[in-house]
Amino acid sequence: MKKLNYKRISLLLLLTIICIPLCACKKPETEEPSEQPNEQIQAPTRTPSTDKNEKNEMVYIILDKTGKKQKVIVNDRIINKQCLDEIKDLTSLDNLKLIKGDATFTKDLNNVTWNANKEDIYYTGETDKEIPVNISIKYYLNENEVTYEQLQGKSGKVTIRFDYTCNQSEIVKINNEDKTIYVPYLIISGVAFNNAKTANITSQNGKVIDDGKNSFVVGCAIPGLKEDLEIEDLNIPTYFEISMDAVDFNMDTTFSVATNQFMNGINSNDIKDNKQTLDEKITDLSTKLTMALGGTQDLVNGTTDLLNGITTLCSKINTLASSIEQLSSHSEEVREGSKKVFMSLLQNVNDQFAQKDIPLDTLTIANYKTTLNNLLQNPTDEQKNVLITMTTTELDNKLTDVPDAYKTCFKVMMYDAIVENNMTKDEAITFATTKLKNAIIANTVSTNTEITPDATVYNLLKSQGLDDATAGLMAKICNYLAIQTGGNATDYIATSKTILEDAQIVKLAMADEKQTTKVNTLCLMLAKEELLPTVNEVVKSLDEYNDYYKGVIDYTSGVDQVDQEIKAGNLENKLQELLDGSKKLNDGTIKLNTELQEFYENTLKDILEKYNNDFTNMVERICIINDVIAKYQMFTSVSRDMIGKTTYIYTTK
16 A cells, blocks of 8 residues: 555655646746846845744654664754844753754753854754553454454454553642642544455544545544542543454555644633633643544645645646656656666765775665665674674774783673673773772782781781781781772772782683783674664664665656556546546545534533533642643753644654
């Protein structure tokens, strides 16, 4: 279905793009050429506003087919209404990067200062923060639960269920009792199916739109709201379910939009003072909910414009035919040009690794991802040796304070700390440094005849049962430390014991029979860790261009196909089918818009009708919910002098 939809949409866009310039850009025959020299068009001057700057945040959450979070991407836009040269921002994102423009910034913890030059700021960043709503997707075949992979290509009665769980909540006092109030989110989910492989599609808490070739299923839920209101028989959806008869089942990408701002506009003081105000505000809420449901009114307007465009297109068929033929004649040039760029990018990556003396097979469009990933996951012996040598040299250069005789055992201790004790790289360095420092002290003291044991310490240690050698060395260390610090030798008894223990650890590391193996393993592990971000970034960049390249192939193939259809005399029939389908789509979107408005308006009116007698409690609950929502307006952070707004978009791979 993905391929079918892509080609259909590409065809629509192609035909529209070609037709409009041919019709609208022709100059009148009476128009004379301009005698004025070309002038550079000046960008319009922005007028500062007294309104607060706005921060709009889009949180893209990538899920697997079960709904499990895979990745979170956060994009922020600061709308510089005040035309400031410098903007004080607050963000908890890491690794900030500009998406657009050339602004610079400085960052101190979560405080960011942007050199905006009166322009808007577009940036992205990273975060491991918990998402506000979890989505669980389960699959059933003939009423038996199966995995998504097991369901692929199967035929029978298929059911798909979306369950939503709120992760944000507050404990508040209600009637002197602690109550958990969840932050409710309005969630709208959508999936598309090919009618050639599906039939009898039904939905719980959703609507089905059929345009003839495809069916679009849109559902909604508000998890957390029913629990917050504590109304048992209130029908507030918390899940979305789809059932169908399927042949060779396949499901495309799913999309979900979540927002907690659907209750904006309800003022707590107003509803406490006047019940009529509450009725009006909930009516207003109903309107906002309707607008939020996938922008159905915008969809109506869009399908109407599409229908008008296709109608115009049908009247320009002869002009279109010649334009398509000309466009198709350049398809091969476009494909070859895109391929050359791809090969140049691959060669550049090969050159970068060659500069680092890292052997790498010649990258191709087919093997680049496997080859680059194997460098980290399954390197060849030659690659291992290069990475080990490179990291060994790099690590030795960093260990400037470590005597050459101890560098090998230093790495052995690092290996043990990381692999056996599950330490980080930095923790392992600190661990090994401490042990080595103490070992050097112990060796210095033991070989320095000018340092004498402290008698008091010696006698005390002997009385505790220590042998002469151990007691003597510890007493000597205590005296050494006391001389260095001007303190009392008896205060260093515990320290001297630690120094001897650490010296023993270093001694064992120096004598370890597996020194070479451990050092090589450590260096290879550190090399992979160092290369991981670079390889991941390279693969990501190549994947992005690969997507573009595949799009070029599909686009030019679509143009060639249209040209063949024209030459075969089938264009008029195809356009008529397209026109008929557009009419059905337009009628369906109008119906969807009307039904969704009625659905949510009736749900909210039901709240008023059923609980009018318990108005005080209802008002209190709504006010509390509003107060809790106000604490979670942003996913990350926003400064006090800005207005913040966040929208969450979930999509499955």
